[in-house]
Amino acid sequence: MNDEPTKNEILTESGTNELEIIEFHLIKQLPDGSTKTCYYGINVAKVREVIQVPETTDYPNAQAHMIGVFSSRDKLTPLIDLAGWLGVPTRPEKDNKFVIVTDFNNMTNGFLIDSISRIHRISWEAVESPSQFLEAGEQDCVVAVVRKDKNLIMILDFEKIIADINPELSMEKYDVTQDRNVNISESSAKKREAKTILVVDDSAFIRSLIENTLRSAGFNIISAKDGGEAFDKLTEFERISKEEGVSINEFVDAIVSDVEMPRMDGMHLVKRLREMDTYKTMPIIMFSSIMSEDNRAKALQLGANDTITKPEIGRMVSLADTYVFGTPLDD
Known part of the structure; x- marks a missing residue:
């Protein structure tokens, strides 16, 4: 991730109809014991850092899919089981997994993922609306789809996920x-x-x-x-x-x-x-x-x-x- 551009570099491109997304994966465990890679993406501008899974502290009466809390640059940060929220069965062990720490809407959150891939620089014109694939409603958590290397990368609605997990902030x-x-x-x-x-x-x-x-x-x-x-x-x-x-x-x-x-x-x-x-x-x-x-x-x-x-x-x-x-x- 060392070649990740700074937010300022990205913002100087604003108005050119381009963005940078981080591709990441969840590894779905299938009933027959095999696995399937699920491809997701998030705008670089929403990401503070990508880290190894930190030690967490249990939070009393936490919402479902909230693993616990940890300190990220002196900010108390919830760690969210993204696969659990999405309903994707993954291996329970956290070894070799990662956390995407997001920073937007004046909030910091951590999302547990299986693997981090790379940054893609793409034109918004190449980003498709999910309505091309399905009739998206208010409950849908996919806001856009990117085709890359024969894969469909789902851009998730992280605002909706956070609002669902912590309704008090919604x-x-x-x-x-x-x-x-x-x-x-x-x-x-x-x-x-x-x-x-x-x-x-x-x-x-x-x-x-x-x-x-x-x-x-x-x-x-x-x-x-x-x-x-x-x-x-x-x-x-x-x-x-x-x-x-x-x-x-x-x-x-x-x-x-x-x-x-x-x-x-x-x-x-x-x-x-x-x-x-x-x-x-x-x-x-x-x-x-x-x-x-x-x-x-x-x-x-x-x-x-x-x-x-x-x-x-x-x-x-x-x-x-x-x-x-x-x-x-x-x-």
């Missing part, structure tokens, strides 16, 4: 109607009803949370499962608005987009939209689990109006108000 607990910092009066909801926001995220789980939050405040919502689908929809809106001589705001008033997505990532989507006269001033908010200061600076440089990290879903409505109406709503 954005699902947020309810905009109970948030005293957000104006949800009848008159404010009425104003929002006239506005439409396009929500773009490859995770059905996260996309549903964003949609429900904005819709509960009154906004109309349309959605896209990746940057490619969003760009196609927005291009079609542009064509119809020009053809019929109406404002683009008849179709969409703002965009909330993830960064990591199949076909076209969020950074490249912003870059492409800002090159089009129709979308030069359209409010765009980036909502991502890897929104570091460097990534935020890059998003703003490419033309995004603002950024939020995924735990901050409570800021979503007030930010949307600010950019859609030019000011926070009050009565």
Whole structure:
């Protein structure tokens, strides 16, 4: 792993529609005693380090599939049995296994794996949506698929896995109607009803949370499962608005987009939209689990109006108000 590029090196490439993934494996134990290698991937930008299995301490009343906790750079870190959560039977011995330590959404977690392979640098255009293989719902844990060396590498929805194992940290607990910092009066909801926001995220789980939050405040919502689908929809809106001589705001008033997505990532989507006269001033908010200061600076440089990290879903409505109406709503 010594040839792993730094996060800064990766981030300087933002907007080029490329990413780096770490390929790792779980070795499935079959009933006849043979084994089968299962291929998975994670964005390098979410990985702090890959280590040998550390000594862990049992945590009282822990969630299922949480092996224990360990110290990672002075941070108390849960160790999660990824194979157990995925329902993949693997050998129980931890000898010669590894742990991927992730760092995103202001959280550190460790995931037990059987083996680590290599880093692949690929274009988001080569990353396929899982809906090409199956009808992905909110419970699906695969957000994308990469074909490499005749294998299918499944890119996992680690936000969903963590939310399932530790519900207390999940954005699902947020309810905009109970948030005293957000104006949800009848008159404010009425104003929002006239506005439409396009929500773009490859995770059905996260996309549903964003949609429900904005819709509960009154906004109309349309959605896209990746940057490619969003760009196609927005291009079609542009064509119809020009053809019929109406404002683009008849179709969409703002965009909330993830960064990591199949076909076209969020950074490249912003870059492409800002090159089009129709979308030069359209409010765009980036909502991502890897929104570091460097990534935020890059998003703003490419033309995004603002950024939020995924735990901050409570800021979503007030930010949307600010950019859609030019000011926070009050009565």
